[in-house]
Amino acid sequence: xxxxxxxxxxxxxxxxxxxxxxxxxxxxxxxxxxxxxxxxxxxxxxxxxxxxxxxxxxxxxxxxxxxxxxxxxxxxxxxxxxxxxxxxxxxxxxxxxxxxxxxxxxxxxxxxxxxxxxxxx
Amino acid sequence: xxxxxxxxxxxxxxxxxxxxxxxxxxxxxxxxxxxxxxxxxxxxxxxxxxxxxxxxxxxxxxxxxxxxxxxxxxxxxxxxxxxxxxxxxxxxxxxxxxxxxxxxxxx
Numbered sequence: 005x006x007x008x009x010x011x012x013x014x015x016x017x018x019x020x021x022x023x024x025x026x027x028x029x030x031x032x033x034x035x036x037x038x039x040x041x042x043x044x045x046x047x048x049x050x051x052x053x054x055x056x057x058x059x060x061x062x063x064x065x066x067x068x069x070x071x072x073x074x075x076x077x078x079x080x081x082x083x084x085x086x087x088x089x090x091x092x093x094x095x096x097x098x099x100x101x102x103x104x105x106x107x108x109x110x111x112x113x114x115x116x117x118x119x120x121x122x123x124x125x
Numbered sequence: 126x127x128x129x130x131x132x133x134x135x136x137x138x139x140x141x142x143x144x145x146x147x148x149x150x151x152x153x154x155x156x157x158x159x160x161x162x163x164x165x166x167x168x169x170x171x172x173x174x175x176x177x178x179x180x181x182x183x184x185x186x187x188x189x190x191x192x193x194x195x196x197x198x199x200x201x202x203x204x205x206x207x208x209x210x211x212x213x214x215x216x217x218x219x220x221x222x223x224x225x226x227x228x229x230x231x232x
Contacts, residue, residue: 048225048226049223051221062219098168109174110216112214113180
């Protein structure tokens with residue numbers, strides 16, 4: 005069964021770079037779209053971006069200037085870097101898989117358990 | 126970005142009730158919509174994709190309908206384990222966008 009596990013610092017200082025890694029188990033990362041999604045405390049859910057196994061990326065325009073998502077196929081991992089963080093970036097961060105189920109049919113079908121990141125000095 | 130307006134934001138219901146949640150897209154998204162259930166402290170779980178297709182292992186009391194801009198999630202007979210927050214997600218184009226959520230509480 006496919007499993008995703010987020011890891012990284014739970015506390016980041018303002019203006020610094022948030023770095024998280026998602027380790028993918030039981031399936032090769034060399035397929036699918038690999039996403040980061042976040043949820044601030046008590047608020048809604050926001051898609052951050054994806055990296056495709058081909059290396060292509062797509063980011064939410066609201067975060068694009070600060071986001072980098074990359075793949076490490078040798079470790080079966082993908083990573084998120086978010087620069088110049090502020091308190092508004094405090095959130096639960098999830099990694100998730102988006103799958104092509106059929107021609108023109110996709111779904112974000114597998115999620116990690118999430119990791120809490122707090123931005124504070 | 127496509128805006129997803131979900132309603133109601135919360136509702137109270139009893140076990141056995143029929144519950145309906147709606148999601149409206151700011152532009153047509155064909156049937157590129159998923160529904161998710163999230164329980165406190167847990168990650169969202171896929172219930173329905175392509176607006177009406179039940180994901181593997183999801184009970185048949187959940188159903189989805191709609192196309193274009195208006196979508197509905199229905200729980201035919203609410204069970205104790207269904208008390209949770211539900212989100213829609215449009216998968217038509219980027220950025221992917223979620224509805225604001227509907228919290229289903231016990232009456």
